Amino acid sequence: MSTLTKQDTFSSLFTAAPKNFESVRKLAEESFLAQDIPAPKAEEYKFTNIGKKLEQSIVNYSAALPIEVTIDQVKSALFEGFEGNVLVFSNGKFLPELSSSIESVEISLISAKPELALGTIAKPGKDAFTALNQATFEDGIFISVPKKTQIEKPILLLSFNQANQGQVIQPRVWIEAGDFSEVTFLDQSISLGESSYFLNKVVEVKGGINTQIRYYRLQNEGKNVIEVSNFETDIQQDARFTSVNISLSGDLVRNNLTLNLLGSNSEGNMYGIYLLNGKTHVDNHTNVDHTIPHAESNELYKGILADQSRGVFNGKIFVRQDAQKTNAFQQNNNILLSEEAIVNTKPQLEIWADDVKCSHGCTVGQLDEEALFYLQARGIDKVQAKGLLLYAFAGEVLEKIEEESFHNYCVSLIQERLGSKF
Amino acid sequence: MLSIKNLHASIDGTPILRGINLEVKAGEVHAIMGPNGSGKSTLASVLAGREEYEVTDGEVTFKGKNLLDLAPEDRAREGVFLAFQYPVEIPGVSSTNFLRTAVNQVREYRGQEPLDAVKFLTLMKEKMKLVEIDQKLLSRSLNEGFSGGEKKRNEIFQMAMLEPSLSILDETDSGLDIDALRIVSNGVNQLKSDQNATIVVTHYQRLLDYIVPDYVHVLYKGRIVKSGTKELALELEEKGYDWIKEEVDSAATV
Numbered sequence: 001m002s003t004l005t006k007q008d009t010f011s012s013l014f015t016a017a018p019k020n021f022e023s024v025r026k027l028a029e030e031s032f033l034a035q036d037i038p039a040p041k042a043e044e045y046k047f048t049n050i051g052k053k054l055e056q057s058i059v060n061y062s063a064a065l066p067i068e069v070t071i072d073q074v075k076s077a078l079f080e081g082f083e084g085n086v087l088v089f090s091n092g093k094f095l096p097e098l099s100s101s102i103e104s105v106e107i108s109l110i111s112a113k114p115e116l117a118l119g120t121i122a123k124p125g126k127d128a129f130t131a132l133n134q135a136t137f138e139d140g141i142f143i144s145v146p147k148k149t150q151i152e153k154p155i156l157l158l159s160f161n162q163a164n165q166g167q168v169i170q171p172r173v174w175i176e177a178g179d180f181s182e183v184t185f186l187d188q189s190i191s192l193g194e195s196s197y198f199l200n201k202v203v204e205v206k207g208g209i210n211t212q213i214r215y216y217r218l219q220n221e222g223k224n225v226i227e228v229s230n231f232e233t234d235i236q237q238d239a240r241f242t243s244v245n246i247s248l249s250g251d252l253v254r255n256n257l258t259l260n261l262l263g264s265n266s267e268g269n270m271y272g273i274y275l276l277n278g279k280t281h282v283d284n285h286t287n288v289d290h291t292i293p294h295a296e297s298n299e300l301y302k303g304i305l306a307d308q309s310r311g312v313f314n315g316k317i318f319v320r321q322d323a324q325k326t327n328a329f330q331q332n333n334n335i336l337l338s339e340e341a342i343v344n345t346k347p348q349l350e351i352w353a354d355d356v357k358c359s360h361g362c363t364v365g366q367l368d369e370e371a372l373f374y375l376q377a378r379g380i381d382k383v384q385a386k387g388l389l390l391y392a393f394a395g396e397v398l399e400k401i402e403e404e405s406f407h408n409y410c411v412s413l414i415q416e417r418l419g420s421k422f
Numbered sequence: 423m424l425s426i427k428n429l430h431a432s433i434d435g436t437p438i439l440r441g442i443n444l445e446v447k448a449g450e451v452h453a454i455m456g457p458n459g460s461g462k463s464t465l466a467s468v469l470a471g472r473e474e475y476e477v478t479d480g481e482v483t484f485k486g487k488n489l490l491d492l493a494p495e496d497r498a499r500e501g502v503f504l505a506f507q508y509p510v511e512i513p514g515v516s517s518t519n520f521l522r523t524a525v526n527q528v529r530e531y532r533g534q535e536p537l538d539a540v541k542f543l544t545l546m547k548e549k550m551k552l553v554e555i556d557q558k559l560l561s562r563s564l565n566e567g568f569s570g571g572e573k574k575r576n577e578i579f580q581m582a583m584l585e586p587s588l589s590i591l592d593e594t595d596s597g598l599d600i601d602a603l604r605i606v607s608n609g610v611n612q613l614k615s616d617q618n619a620t621i622v623v624t625h626y627q628r629l630l631d632y633i634v635p636d637y638v639h640v641l642y643k644g645r646i647v648k649s650g651t652k653e654l655a656l657e658l659e660e661k662g663y664d665w666i667k668e669e670v671d672s673a674a675t676v
Binding site: 369375377378379382388396 | 470471472473497506509510512523528531563584
C-alpha cells in the first residue's frame with residue numbers, strides 16, 4: 001500500500017515554488033490536494049502504481065538543481081543527419097546560451113509571460129501530476145510561431161536530466177502556433193548517469209486555425225527514470241495535429257495525451273510505439289474529444305514487449321452529440337515476446353452522435369510463427385527473420401514520422417534493438 | 423540427391439508419416455499424390471523443417487548431409503526450396519527487400535559475393551519473365567493482397583531467384599485457373615535441369631499434364647503404397663483413390 005501523501009511528500013516542492021502566477025498556482029495546489037497521488041486502485045492509474053514506484057525510488061522530493069551542460073555534450077547528443085533548431089534544457093531549465101535563435105519564432109521563459117493562461121489547455125483538475133507541475137514548477141519555455149509562418153526546419157527540444165540533490169524535474173512547455181502556421185517539434189531527453197529521478201512534464205499547445213503541427217517524441221531515458229507526462233492541445237478549424245511517441249526505455253513511464261478537436265474539418269493523429277525490455281513499464285493514456293461535426297481522428301499504437309516489461313494502452317474517444325460526421329479510428333496492436341511480458345489494453349469509445357464512422361480494435365499476440373518459418377524457408381536466418389517481422393510491425397507507425405532525419409534515427413534505434421536484444 | 427529412409431513424423435503426438443522411403447536423383451521429377459489427409463503436405467513440411475512436426479524415426483540425407491539436423495534456413499541455403507501451399511502474407515515487408523535479404527544470405531552461405539542493388543535488379547527482371555510477374559507486385563508488401571494465382575507465381579519466382587537443387591511444390595496447382603497453371607508450370611519446366619530435382623505434391627493429376635513426372639508415388643496413411651510412372655497418375659485420375667485404399671486396407675486386414 002502506498003503511504004505517499006500529498007502534502008508531506010511534496011511539501012518541499014510547495015515551499016520552494018516561485019511566487020509568480022499566484023492564482024494559477026493556488027488553483028493547482030487546491031486541485032492537487034483534492035486529487036492526491038493516485039491510489040493503487042484509482043481507475044485512471046489501475047495498471048500503473050505510480051505511488052508505490054515513487055516511494056521505492058525517490059528519496060529527495062525537491063527540485064533537481066540545473067546541471068552544467070557543455071556545447072560538446074549538445075553536439076554529441078544531436079542525432080545523425082539532424083538539421084534544425086535546438087532548444088537546450090538542463091533539468092527543465094532553459095539554457096539560451098546553448099540554444100538556437102529561430103528566425104521569426106518567439107522564445108521566452110514562461111516567467112517572463114505573467115499573463116499566460118497556463119493550465120487552460122492542460123487543466124489541473126484532470127490529473128494530479130498536471131496539478132503538481134502547475135503548482136510547483138520552477139520555470140518553463142514559451143514558444144510562439146507567428147501566423148502564416150512556415151518553420152521549415154524542425155525545432156528540437158533537447159533535455160539533459162540528472163538527479164542533483166533533489167530528484168524531481170518538472171519541465172513546463174507552452175507552445176502557440178498562429179493561424180495558418182506550420183511547425184515540427186522533436187522532443188528528446190538524455191539521462192546523464194543512472195540515478196533515479198522523477199520527471200513530471202506538462203506541455204500545452206495552443207494551435208490556431210488551419211495550422212499544421214507535428215510533435216514527435218522519443219523516450220529513451222535511463223532505466224531508473226520515472227516519468228509522467230501530460231500533453232494536451234486544442235485543435236481549431238481546418239487544423240491538423242500529429243503526435244508520434246516512441247518509447248524505448250525507462251523504469252516507469254506514463255503518458256497522458258489529449259487532443260481536443262474544437263473546430264470543423266480539424267484532424268488529430270496519435271501514433272506510438274513502445275518497444276520494451278527488462279522491467280520497463282510504459283502506460284499510454286490517450287484522449288480525443290470530438291466536440292464539433294466533420295472532424296477526424298486517427299490513432300495507432302503498437303507495442304513489442306520482451307522480458308518482464310509491461311505495456312498499458314488506454315484510448316478514449318469521445319464523440320459528443322454535436323459531433324456528427326465524425327471519423328474516428330483507433331487501433332492498438334501488441335506482440336509479446338516473452339511469457340512474462342504483460343499488456344493491458346483498453347479502448348473506450350463514448351459516442352453520443354448518431355451519424356459517425358468510428359472503429360477501434362486491439363490485439364495482443366505473439367510473433368507469427370508461420371511468417372517466421374516462411375522467411376526461414378527462404379534462407380533468412382531466424383534472428384534476422386524475427387527482426388524483419390518485428391520491424392515491419394513497427395514500421396507502420398514509424399512511417400508517420402514525416403521528418404526524414406528523425407525518422408531515420410528512430411528506424412536505426414529500433415533496428416538496432418531488434419537485431420541485438422530481441 | 424535426396425534419400426528418405428523409414429521416415430516417421432507426428433504432430434502433437436499423432437503419427438502422420440509412418441515409414442516413408444524415397445530416393446530422388448538429380449534431373450528427376452517425382453510426383454507425390456494421394457487422398458486428402460494422407461500426409462503429402464506433412465512430408466513437404468518435414469523436409470523444409472517446419473517445427474510443429476516431430477520426426478520420431480528414420481533419416482533423410484540431402485547431398486550427403488543429414489537434412490534433419492539443419493535449421494530451416496540452412497536447408498534453404500543447402501538448396502531445398504518449398505513452394506508453400508498457402509504462401510504467407512507479410513505486411514510491411516516488401517517483396518523486393520525480402521528477396522534481396524534471402525538471396526544474399528543464401529549466396530553468403532554458398533561462398534558467393536552478395537549481389538549489389540544493380541545486379542540484383544537485373545537478376546530479378548530476368549527471372550520475372552519466367553512467371554510473367556509484374557514489377558508493381560514486387561514493390562508491394564510480401565503476398566499482401568495478392569490473388570491466389572499471384573501468390574503461387576510469386577512462389578515460383580522466388581524459386582527462380584534462389585536456384586535450389588531440390589524444389590518441393592506443395593499443392594502449387596490447387597485453385598489455379600488454366601492460364602495461371604500454364605504460367606506456373608512453364609516457369610517450373612524452364613527451371614528444370616539435369617542438376618536439380620523436383621518433387622510435386624498434388625491431389626490432382628491435372629498438373630502432371632504440364633509438369634511431366636518421371637515417377638509417381640501414391641501416399642496413403644503415411645506410407646508410399648504404390649509407385650509407378652505418369653500412367654499411374656492417369657489411372658488415378660480415371661479411377662480415383664478408392665481402389666488403392668481398398669487394396670491397402672484389405673492387405674492390412676489379412
